Amino acid sequence: MKLVELRADYTAYFLKRPNRFVAEVKLNNSTVKAHIHDSGRLNELLYKGNKLLLKKAKNKNRKTGWDVIAAKKKDDWILINTMHHREIFLNYITNKKISPINKILKIKPEFKYHTSRLDFLIITKGEKIFVETKGVTLSKNKTAIFPDAPTKRGRKHLNELIEIRERGKKSVIFFLIFLKDAEQFSVNYKTDKKFADKFNEALDKGVKVYKPVFSYDGEFINYEKSI
Numbered sequence: 001m002k003l004v005e006l007r008a009d010y011t012a013y014f015l016k017r018p019n020r021f022v023a024e025v026k027l028n029n030s031t032v033k034a035h036i037h038d039s040g041r042l043n044e045l046l047y048k049g050n051k052l053l054l055k056k057a058k059n060k061n062r063k064t065g066w067d068v069i070a071a072k073k074k075d076d077w078i079l080i081n082t083m084h085h086r087e088i089f090l091n092y093i094t095n096k097k098i099s100p101i102n103k104i105l106k107i108k109p110e111f112k113y114h115t116s117r118l119d120f121l122i123i124t125k126g127e128k129i130f131v132e133t134k135g136v137t138l139s140k141n142k143t144a145i146f147p148d149a150p151t152k153r154g155r156k157h158l159n160e161l162i163e164i165r166e167r168g169k170k171s172v173i174f175f176l177i178f179l180k181d182a183e184q185f186s187v188n189y190k191t192d193k194k195f196a197d198k199f200n201e202a203l204d205k206g207v208k209v210y211k212p213v214f215s216y217d218g219e220f221i222n223y224e225k226s227i
Contacts, residue, residue: 001098003091003214004221006084008053008069014046023068025052034066037081041149044138045071045078053077053218070216078137079178079216086119088221089133089176092212093122098223100210101129113160129170132157136177136185144182144211144227146175150192158198161207172208180215180224 012025012034023034023046034054036046051072057065070077086109093099093107103125111121113130120131138148147154161171175185187196203209213224 001095001223002220003095003223004084004088005219006069006079006216006221007055007219009056010054010066012052012054012066014050014052014071015048017046022064023052025054025066025068027054027066032066033064034068035062035064036068037083038135038137039149040080040137040147042071042080042137043148045073045080070218076180077216077218079135079214079221080137082135084221085133085135085176088214089120089174092214092223095223098212098226100226113164116156116160118157118160127170129172130161130164131172131174132161133174133176136175136179136182138188139179139182142181142183144175144177144179144185144213145188146185147188147192147195151195154192155195155198158195158202158207162198162202162205165202165206170208172210173202175209175211177211177213177227178216179213182213182227184227185211 012027015024017023020039021036023036025034053070054066055069069081070079106123108121110117118130119133122129136144136146138145164171187199189196212226215222215224
């Protein structure tokens with residue numbers, strides 16, 4: 001099911017990553033810099049010679065003239081640009097055919113909670129639902145895995161969702177899985193045991209978890225299934 005139109009402009013080849021947010025890529029026999037809108041390690045996707053999809057930056061004065069949209073993995077394109085997560089989530093959650101939340105009246109993005117912000121507050125006819133979303137691009141043997149790097153911020157969000165639940169309100173985390181062949185999901189104990197332990201605590205406290213799977217074909221983000 002098509003959810004979001006996201007047409008890439010060019011195919012390039014990854015060369016190196018000078019820092020978390022910049023990639024040097026080969027584009028039409030020239031080396032250019034492109035912005036990486038994802039702070040994860042992405043080691044299985046960003047390696048020398050791998051194909052990337054780029055989109056031209058709208059701001060002509062920016063230091064990096066391109067945005068990395070996706071990286072090749074076997075026969076699939078894996079979205080690695082978190083800038084598009086909000087639009088994808090909103091199109092998914094408001095689609096009555098696939099959304100796990102019914103009777104939505106209003107959605108407030110970047111909802112302030114204490115000293116930080118959660119991604120969304122969803123107001124339905126019956127309740128308020130506090131929502132955090134995480135993008136997933138790492139997999140092994142058809143298992144989607146999160147996180148791919150230690151995440152103190154992710155742990156903080158889990159603590160907030162737990163606190164909300166303990167106050168008798170509904171809190172939810174959505175793992176947006178950008179891996180078409182994913183059949184199951186696991187937290188990454190090896191990379192971030194503290195996050196994994198906090199995730200299990202969240203489950204025990206009643207925080208809901210949803211795991212929709214999406215694919216990207218270079219033109220559209222598609223909803224595939226939920227696992």
